[in-house]
Amino acid sequence: MVKAILFDFWGTLAEQGVWSPVKQIKNILQIDVPFSDYITRMEHAFMTQEFSNLQEAFENICREFNIEPSEEKIQELIGLWNKSWMLAQPYSETIEVLKKLREEYQIILISNTNKFSLPQVLEKFQLNELFDQIFFSYQMGAIKTDKIFLKSVLTKLNLTPQDCVLVGDSVQSDIIPGRRADIKTVLIDRKNTREFHPKIKNLNDLAGVLSQ
Numbered sequence: 001m002v003k004a005i006l007f008d009f010w011g012t013l014a015e016q017g018v019w020s021p022v023k024q025i026k027n028i029l030q031i032d033v034p035f036s037d038y039i040t041r042m043e044h045a046f047m048t049q050e051f052s053n054l055q056e057a058f059e060n061i062c063r064e065f066n067i068e069p070s071e072e073k074i075q076e077l078i079g080l081w082n083k084s085w086m087l088a089q090p091y092s093e094t095i096e097v098l099k100k101l102r103e104e105y106q107i108i109l110i111s112n113t114n115k116f117s118l119p120q121v122l123e124k125f126q127l128n129e130l131f132d133q134i135f136f137s138y139q140m141g142a143i144k145t146d147k148i149f150l151k152s153v154l155t156k157l158n159l160t161p162q163d164c165v166l167v168g169d170s171v172q173s174d175i176i177p178g179r180r181a182d183i184k185t186v187l188i189d190r191k192n193t194r195e196f197h198p199k200i201k202n203l204n205d206l207a208g209v210l211s212q
Helices: 021-028 035-047 054-064 071-086 094-101 118-124 147-157 171-180 203-210
Strands: 004-007 106-111 133-136 164-168 184-188
Touching (some): 004 147, 021 035, 021 071, 035 054, 035 171, 054 071, 094 203, 106 147, 118 133, 147 171, 164 171, 184 203
Parallel strands (some): 004 106, 004 164, 106 133
């Protein structure tokens, strides 16, 4: 029986204020590696430790990819990142659906993030109160694709994989790690462009999947 729902945040519960900031970082720094390699290395460098400020965080990305950044590019990246969270918005159904689901399930937030974006969005829209527990990569010292991440989450929640459903918008960052951990997964595909099962187009469809 499902006891807890693990939710990704960006693209699942909320929309960032700018188009794919992680892809824009790759473009701005002209990082010439395949995206699947880039995203894992970038998130480890950017989202698995607590930096004093965003400049330190972006400088760590540059070290990961052996880049000598200009001050101008660092400031461009900082501006991009701040804009991405300051203009972010929860999807229209997010708050209502989470409140309803919380009547029956534990609602857990899991996210790859640093401390300079998502925590501020949660506070701005008073979303913290909708989650029973929150797990951020920068506090865990690992990202969702690391096997230790979901294993640690389940241990802290005192739950088994069979107790959980994981909902996310990324096959690479959410679905594959969830399935590898033997957790039932649901892809949210808001543009309805991917062939996948089970899949939902918005959070209102989730109750139907959970009842199956």
